[in-house]
Amino acid sequence: MRLTIDHTTRYLYEQPQRRITQSLRLTPAQLKSQKILSWDISSDGAQIGARFVDGAGDVVLLLTKGTNVESVEIRVQGVVDTTDTAGVLTGLKESIPPLAYLRDTPLTAPSEALRALAADVGAGGHDGALSLAHALAGATRDRVDYVIGATEAGVPAAQVLDLGQGVCQDHAHVLISIARLSGLPARYVTGYLHSDASGEAHEASHAWAELFVEGLGWVGFDPANRCCPDDRYVRIGSGLDALHAAPVRGMSFGAGSETMEYSLTVSLGQSQQ
């Protein structure tokens, strides 16, 4: 499937800022499941530099913009040919050992309820790690309803489970937490989704989880949509949780508040430019 992505994010500042610094994890890697035909990141008036590839195989860029910044706009445009690999991640050049993905972060720290959920699923008896991983993803979705607006960004998994509602970020955090409790290395993945399971266009950037299955490697699970990523998905980057994997992690120096606007289309076929 050929997907064309056009994603513009705009940060507006109530008062001019002295300096904006943003770390951008916005570049998809070449994978068996995705061939990047073109990819461009641009921002008017800002410098984009300090490029490197991190241990998880993600390209990371740094955006800086100095003195009296009123707004920052980042535009991402790209064309990707995708292939369904049933969620199995192949072809990524990464060097962080899977064991390093067993550690908790504040967003995935276990609670009694998370432990109980992990134990419940574990007690079901599974034929190997892959079957356990599927069961964990299913249980996550069973316990957390997909409700837009029920949570803000950055709610810890423990709280999400108590609430029983959330969006893709929350599902991913719960799954990551119970996977780690079950001894499976797990990580947070960001990306784009052409349409959700019901075939409707998906508005926002998407997030899911990858679990490390011995013998198979990293396998994606999208609990929000009860599936594994297929050719509707474009994988961008990963990290221990939503904070570490964030496409844009920024900081501004100055007074006043910040608002964010964005527009995103993920469409079929070559874009008309």
Added chain:
Amino acid sequence: MLSRTAESLYWASRYIERAESAARLLMVAYRMSLMPTAGDGHENEWASILAAAGVSQAFAATGQQPTAEAVTQYMIFDESNPSSIRNCIAAARENVRAARPSLTSDVWETLNSAYLQFLDLLQGPPARRDLFSMCEWTKASAAAVRGSFETTQLQDEGYDFFNLGCFIERADNTARLLDVKYYVLLPTIDMVGGGVDQYQWAALLRAVSARRAFHWAYKGDYSPEKIAHFLILNPICPRSLIHCCERIDHHLSRLGRAYGQRSLAGRLAAGMYGDLAENDVRRIVEDGLHEFLSDFIAQTRKLDEAVNRSYMFWGQ
């Protein structure tokens, strides 16, 4: 030099000067309040010093009337007033502490003991906290800090930033003091030249410790022209605008030479100094003293912004 260090020196000096100016303003009001009642206009001397210090609105927000007690309390002790003597001394000390590696221990110790004395005064008997003693104490402390700086500090770039702060603050304060005298204290034109007017001028000159100097330099009665000349254009008066601008220009020129290029602030300061040197007092009074002073205060603010930009300060 790290910008943070330069900025700390600049602000330490501004706060010391500001504390001293507040003390001098309070002395003006105190003197005026002692004069015999002579009609309207003179009763708002306490309100006028709030205006001169630029804190009228903030004071009004406290819901108090500008009585002698309330204003004295607000200008000396109030922690909610960023320009109170108490806060100025604390802020100066914080800035000096931050810049300590680039200051002599004399300067630090002088300021630190002033700060500790102030805390003692707060704890001690109220009789030792009357307006007169506090103002005298503030002036003496500011002089001690500046004195130890002048006599012990290396005359490097830090020396220039410290002095820049002092003279930019002083220029601003003198302009405000003069403006307040003219437009707040004398609301009606027929009062100009009357007994109240004479007394107020005397009090104002006393506030800048320049009454005798004035008489030495000018003969006869006070007149707006003479006073304006003295406080604006006479380079021998250490608080005159032209003297301040000359010092500012001097320190920015030194920095320009040291850095091999003249900064935006340096160009602005040279312009301000040049304009004053070519001006004459009749023109100032004819064109409107208030307008002249408002414009000068705005230029001073621009100069401060230019210093911030030229030397990469964050802006406090």
Added chain:
Amino acid sequence: MSTKPVFFNEMYDGDAIRPAYAKVTKWFDDLGAETLALKKAEAEALFRRIGITFAVYGEGGSTERLIPFDLMPRVFTRSEWDRLERGVKQRSRALNAFLWDVYHRGEIVRSGRIPAELVYRNEAYEPAVVGINPALNIYSHIVGTDLVRTGPDEFYVLEDNCRTPSGVSYMLENREIMMRMCPELFRSARIAPVDSYPDLLRRTLHEVAPAKCEGEPTAVILTPGAFNSAYYEHSFLADQMGIDLVEGRDLFVDGDFVHMRTTRGPQRVDVIYRRIDDAFLDPLCFRPDSMLGVPGLMNVYRSGGVQICSAPGAGVADDKAIYTYVPDMVRFYLGEEPILKNVPTWRCGEADSFKYVMDHLPELVVKEVHGSGGYGMLVGPASTKAQIAEFAELIKKNPSNYIAQPTLALSTSPTFVDSGLAPRHVDLRPFCLVGKEVRLTPGGLTRVAMKEGSLVVNSSQGGGVKDTWIVAD
């Protein structure tokens, strides 16, 4: 019942005073009690005036304290030192080889010499630096090795400090004060100088400038600020090296590089000797609430625009659980036999060790794996039954958080106490610099337990310091 251990007194060889100590002992003897008391007061006044204090936490806020300084130096002979020097340098090379390895292919793990879990699940293992190539492949540029002595030729490494070991300012200031107190001794005894340390540190920092650096590198010290307990050391070192002492807010990132704000405009910074913890270095990579760091610093670092000394993640090498494998590292990476011994260590996370430790608590020292400064530890022989029982409960709750070691018979060095010279237990921290060369200043920080019989030398627990002399044999 265990018999009272016999401690090695470094001043004596049998009943005779060793030659290394002869001169200094005689000098103090000749001084007389009165002059000695004067000198002591003078030394203390000097410390106070210079302002060498440290902050003690956990007593209801922080308070400034003076570290007790003992006038009696601790003396090593040149040949004793030569062996220590070779041992410390060997260890520093091995630790750096280990760091490079575990952030790349992990050969030592693949070879089965160190369990993967211990490295990769370690909290100090930093995924953010996996795959990066710091200049000369060095991660830990300043290694502080804590050594103890138990006999004439027996030295043990107690722990390694690969992050930002502190205390070097004491090594330098102690020497300054001793040179003022007893210039005669320095004229007659050939005592190896330590004052080249700041120059060597500066050279080391310059040597590890990133490849993108053009011309003479600009190095700075990054401090959390004046309220940090080691601020004195930060400003002292900056002063001695003639480089800027910056806070996070003095630095900013623009494009591919880090700059500092100076009154002459932005100045590019090539090497940062940071004295702030990993977690606070960059809010865009680590703790998002950190106000001490520099946003984007890690991006520039990882793309090769700046060098951070020591590298974030260097702490995985000085972890107390990893410590037990350092001799294996020496053999694996260097193909050499370790010159310095490790203290035998039981990892409580392992079932057999756990059982042994629980059965022998009264004779062991138990430490938290990530603890420091003498907190969170149990000194068995010096503890009451109740204290031991209490600590046993802590270990049971989380065994892998603890290691145990035998109580070493720490050597003593003569120390001035109220009644005159008396033996007190000491340890030693030399500071090893790793750049193009591995350099060790002949000296170090000797810490001394001022209380009679005490084995805890930490300054936070009432320990003092001494000057450390290396003299010709």
